[in-house]
Amino acid sequence: MGIITVKLSQLRLSPLNQRRVKPSAVESMADDIAAHGLLQNLVAYEDEGLFYVFAGGRRYRGLKELAKRKQIKNSDAFPVEVRTKEEAIELSLAENFQREDMHPADSIRAFAALRDTGMDAEEIAARFGQAVSFVYKMLRLSALAPALIDLIAKDQLSLEAARALTLTDDHDQQVKVCKAANGHAHTIRRMLTTEKVDTTSGAFIFVGRDAYEAKGGTITVDLFSQGAEGFADHPELVQELAEDKLDGIADEYRAIGWHEVRATLDRPYDLYMKGSLYPATREPTEDEAARIEAIDVAIEQIAEAEGEDSDRIAPLSDQRDAITEGLRGFNAEQVAVGGVALWVSHDGSLGKSFYRAKAEPKPKASSGEPQPLYSNSLVADLSRIKTRIVQEAVSADPALALDVLLDSLAGQLLHGAHSYQMAIDVQAKTIATDVADDLMATSDVREVEETMADRFASVPADGRFEVIRAMSHDDKMALLAGLVAMTVDGTLFAGGAPGARHHHFEQVARATGVDIATRWQAPIALFDKMRRAALIDLLRAECGDASADNCATIKKKADLAVNVSGRLASHWLPAPMQIGAFDQPERHELDDPDADAFDGEDMEADEMA
Known part of the structure; x- marks a missing residue:
C-alpha cells in the first residue's frame, strides 16, 4: 500500500466500484476541486499500466469534468493510493456507505458481490455497521431478475414493489407480474399470492400452524414481514381444516338440541335481521347458594383482618364469579326455538351469535331470475x-x-x-x-x-x-x-x-x-368482489359478445378479474x-x-x- 502520482489519462473508473448509479452534485465537486484542489487522494488498483479507481468515484468524475472544461489536462498527475484488486469491493462499499447514501440498487449489487466472495449476512453487517436484517433484505433482493434491479437503479421500480416480487424465485414470472401490475406493490403481492392464504388471516390462525403442517401443508415465508409470517401454499387445505373444525363445534350444539345451527367461514350477513337471544339466569341450587355464602363470609373476614387489597381475596372472587357465571345459560325453551351462528373471526377466534330462528325459511329466488351485476x-x-x-x-x-x-x-x-x-x-x-x-x-x-x-x-x-x-x-x-x-x-x-x-x-x-x-x-379489488357470472355479463354489455365469450373460458377468478379490468374503457x-x-x-x-x-x-x- 502506498500513494503515488498518476496521470489523469491513466485513470479509469473501476467496474468494481460499488456506486454504479451516478451520484449527484458532480459539477459542484468539480467546482470545489478547481477552487481548492484535490483535498483527498483517490484509491485504485493497477492492471496492465492503468489505474482503476474504486474509492473516490465522485472526485474522479469531478476531475474528468474539469478536463472537459479544459481547466486541467489529461497529462496532469494526481495522488492515488494503490491497493490490491482483491480489496476493491470491500473498500469501495465501505467508502460509499460512509459518504453520500448509496442508491439501493448499488447496495443490492454490492452485498451480493460480497456474498459471492464467501461472506455471510452476519459478517457483512459487522463489517459495515448495518443491521443483519437490512443486509439480509438486500441479499434477498439480489435474487431478483437482473432487469428488475436495473429498473430499481433507474428509479422505475420501488423497493416496496421489489420486495413483493421476491415472493417468487422465478425470474420470468417476476418480470411478467411486474409488467402486468405496472409496478404497484399491492397488485404484485395480490397476483403472486392469489392462490395462497396469509398466515395472519383468521382462517389460518383458527386452524393453527401445527394442524396445517401435520396435514402436509407448506408455507412460503414473507421475508419482509415480522417474525415467521408468510403464505400457506395450500389454501384448499386451510379451508378444509377450518370447515372440519367448525363442523365439529356445530355438531356439539346440534347434540344439545338447538333448533338451527349454521357454521360458515364468514360471518352471516343477515344476522342483524334476526332477534338476538340472551342467556337466562336461573336460581342457584342449595349447594351453589351455600358455596357463594361461604365465599362471601371468607372475603369479608380477610378484608377485615388484612385489608381489601389482600392477595387472598382475588382467588375467592374468581371462584364466586365462576359459580355465578354458571347460573347463566340458555334454557330448554330457548334452545328449542333458537339458532346458533358460528364463523371464523378476523383474529382467528370463533365467532358466535344466538338468535331466534324463524319458523319458516325465506323462499329461495327462482334460478331463472336475472341476477344483479353488483352485490x-x-x-x-x-x-x-x-x-x-x-x-x-x-x-x-x-x-x-x-x-x-x-x-x-x-x-x-x-x-x-x-x-x-x-x-x-x-x-x-x-x-x-x-x-x-x-x-x-x-x-x-x-x-x-x-x-x-x-x-x-x-x-x-x-x-x-x-x-x-x-x-x-x-x-x-x-x-x-x-x-x-x-x-x-x-x-x-x-x-x-x-x-x-x-x-x-x-x-x-x-x-x-x-x-x-x-x-x-x-381498482382490481372491485372486480375481485364481483361474482364470476356478473363479470361475464358486464363484459358482454360493455365490450360485446366476442370479448365476453373469450374471457368466459378463463378458469381462475383472479385472472378473469384482471382481464375484465383491462378490457373496459379507461374512464368506465x-x-x-x-x-x-x-x-x-x-x-x-x-x-x-x-x-x-x-x-x-x-x-x-x-x-x-
Missing part, C-alpha cells in the same frame, strides 16, 4: 365512494353549499318535507363514507372530515363563537361549505332501495359538475357510481295521496342504514 354490499360501498367525491366537490363550492342548505331548510320548514328525504342531514350528523382501502387504491380523495380538521384546526371548542365572528368572509364561506359537505348523504344501505334522499343527492351531485371518473377509477364507471344513477321522477308529496306510505318506507330504509 348489495358492493352497491353500498360504491354509493359511499360516490358520496365522498360529491362531498369533496360541495366543500369546494361555498355558493352551492349555501344553496343546498337553503333547499333543505326550505323543504322542511316551508313545504313539510322530512330531513331523511333531503340530500343533506341538517342535524349535524357526519355521514360516514368508510370503505375498504383496496376500493380506494386508485383514488386520492380524502374524507371531507379530515380536510376540515386540517383546515380549521385552530378553531377552539371554547370561545368558538368569538373566533367564527372574527373570521373573514372567505373563511366563513369555506367553513360553511365544508360543514354542509360533511352532511351530504348519497349512501345506500346494503339491500335497501333508493328513495327521495338519493334523488335529491343526484341533483346536488349534478350541480357540482364533478367528473367522478377523474377522482376514482375502478360502475352503474351505481354514475351521476343520475338514483334519479326519480319529480313528485309533490303534498299532492300525492300515497306520500305518507312512501315516506315511511324510505325512512325505515334510511334509519336502518
Whole structure:
C-alpha cells in the first residue's frame, strides 16, 4: 500500500466500484476541486499500466469534468493510493456507505458481490455497521431478475414493489407480474399470492400452524414481514381444516338440541335481521347458594383482618364469579326455538351469535331470475365512494353549499318535507363514507372530515363563537361549505332501495359538475368482489359478445378479474357510481295521496342504514 502520482489519462473508473448509479452534485465537486484542489487522494488498483479507481468515484468524475472544461489536462498527475484488486469491493462499499447514501440498487449489487466472495449476512453487517436484517433484505433482493434491479437503479421500480416480487424465485414470472401490475406493490403481492392464504388471516390462525403442517401443508415465508409470517401454499387445505373444525363445534350444539345451527367461514350477513337471544339466569341450587355464602363470609373476614387489597381475596372472587357465571345459560325453551351462528373471526377466534330462528325459511329466488351485476354490499360501498367525491366537490363550492342548505331548510320548514328525504342531514350528523382501502387504491380523495380538521384546526371548542365572528368572509364561506359537505348523504344501505334522499343527492351531485371518473377509477379489488357470472355479463354489455365469450373460458377468478379490468374503457364507471344513477321522477308529496306510505318506507330504509 502506498500513494503515488498518476496521470489523469491513466485513470479509469473501476467496474468494481460499488456506486454504479451516478451520484449527484458532480459539477459542484468539480467546482470545489478547481477552487481548492484535490483535498483527498483517490484509491485504485493497477492492471496492465492503468489505474482503476474504486474509492473516490465522485472526485474522479469531478476531475474528468474539469478536463472537459479544459481547466486541467489529461497529462496532469494526481495522488492515488494503490491497493490490491482483491480489496476493491470491500473498500469501495465501505467508502460509499460512509459518504453520500448509496442508491439501493448499488447496495443490492454490492452485498451480493460480497456474498459471492464467501461472506455471510452476519459478517457483512459487522463489517459495515448495518443491521443483519437490512443486509439480509438486500441479499434477498439480489435474487431478483437482473432487469428488475436495473429498473430499481433507474428509479422505475420501488423497493416496496421489489420486495413483493421476491415472493417468487422465478425470474420470468417476476418480470411478467411486474409488467402486468405496472409496478404497484399491492397488485404484485395480490397476483403472486392469489392462490395462497396469509398466515395472519383468521382462517389460518383458527386452524393453527401445527394442524396445517401435520396435514402436509407448506408455507412460503414473507421475508419482509415480522417474525415467521408468510403464505400457506395450500389454501384448499386451510379451508378444509377450518370447515372440519367448525363442523365439529356445530355438531356439539346440534347434540344439545338447538333448533338451527349454521357454521360458515364468514360471518352471516343477515344476522342483524334476526332477534338476538340472551342467556337466562336461573336460581342457584342449595349447594351453589351455600358455596357463594361461604365465599362471601371468607372475603369479608380477610378484608377485615388484612385489608381489601389482600392477595387472598382475588382467588375467592374468581371462584364466586365462576359459580355465578354458571347460573347463566340458555334454557330448554330457548334452545328449542333458537339458532346458533358460528364463523371464523378476523383474529382467528370463533365467532358466535344466538338468535331466534324463524319458523319458516325465506323462499329461495327462482334460478331463472336475472341476477344483479353488483352485490348489495358492493352497491353500498360504491354509493359511499360516490358520496365522498360529491362531498369533496360541495366543500369546494361555498355558493352551492349555501344553496343546498337553503333547499333543505326550505323543504322542511316551508313545504313539510322530512330531513331523511333531503340530500343533506341538517342535524349535524357526519355521514360516514368508510370503505375498504383496496376500493380506494386508485383514488386520492380524502374524507371531507379530515380536510376540515386540517383546515380549521385552530378553531377552539371554547370561545368558538368569538373566533367564527372574527373570521373573514372567505373563511366563513369555506367553513360553511365544508360543514354542509360533511352532511351530504348519497349512501345506500346494503339491500335497501333508493328513495327521495338519493334523488335529491343526484341533483346536488349534478350541480357540482364533478367528473367522478377523474377522482376514482375502478381498482382490481372491485372486480375481485364481483361474482364470476356478473363479470361475464358486464363484459358482454360493455365490450360485446366476442370479448365476453373469450374471457368466459378463463378458469381462475383472479385472472378473469384482471382481464375484465383491462378490457373496459379507461374512464368506465360502475352503474351505481354514475351521476343520475338514483334519479326519480319529480313528485309533490303534498299532492300525492300515497306520500305518507312512501315516506315511511324510505325512512325505515334510511334509519336502518
